[in-house]
Amino acid sequence: MTKHTISVLVNNQPGVLQRVAGLFGRRGFNIDSITVGESEEQGLSRMVIVTTGDENTLEQVQKQLYKIIDVIKVVDLSSNPMVARELALIKVNAEPAMRPEILGVVDTFRAAVVDIGPHSLIVQAVGSSDKIDAITELLKPYGIRELTRTGVTAMIRGSQK
Template sequence: MSMRHTIAVLVNDQPGVLQRVSGLFGRRGFNIESITVGQSEETGLSRMVIVTLGDEQTLEQIEKQLYKLIDVIKVINLSSNPMVARELALIKVIAEPANRPEIMGVVETFRASVVDIGSHSLMVQVVGDSTKIDAMIELLKPYGIRELSRTGVTAMIRGNV
């Protein structure tokens, strides 16, 4: 059965590592739903957080294959633990003055914020789990979304692990 998996991959900060990791997924026919890469707590190492769909067996294979890549230091299946996962989205929505109070109601409900105001549009920033962002997008669609940019998920295991 296909499930959503979130994995963290600690890698040496070297040119080409992202390409090698994403290529491995492609060769296995494993789709990447989102991938974020940034500095980790350790100098010289980057953390990739990858969200993907697949069964447990395929995920195990991917983990084994990742460890064969020279620059991969550690692979952690975050979704097998209690985790905190967040994503950021910027949404530019058509907002004529008459519709702005309604749109602001949606913004407040989702604890989002307006980060830019144009004469016919608002740019909204929302942070949360992917389902929260999906829900906000659905509520803003009727007004007309001009542009949408999502960061992809970043995540960590909860607590003292």
């Protein structure tokens, strides 16, 4: 079982996200991550979906996606060299005495502190899912109050479309 990152270009219409997510659920395929936003073409949105499965599963998903009327194009990004990023906001307990240690972790991961409260910091980390997992693990001992992640967004490297 391998992770697959799939780009799905769809008409920007109400209910498309529900139909795509429903397809995965009905077929018993899990969505590890899904992000949706406007694409370079007006009226179209791009979904980036991360799922786990073998090549048969991926082929089945692609065929089923094309059956949805609002789906324009499906591309397996993970079969090409790609750039994939995720954003996380992590609220960490941070008493003034502990802040230098926490800032050391933040700097190591080239993350940023985007908010400072009397007893907490909000850290913004951008990178691969592994990088987000790693910084989260290192911040756990300080006490993570809240964590939110965007899910993966990705593109094929270079001039390929």
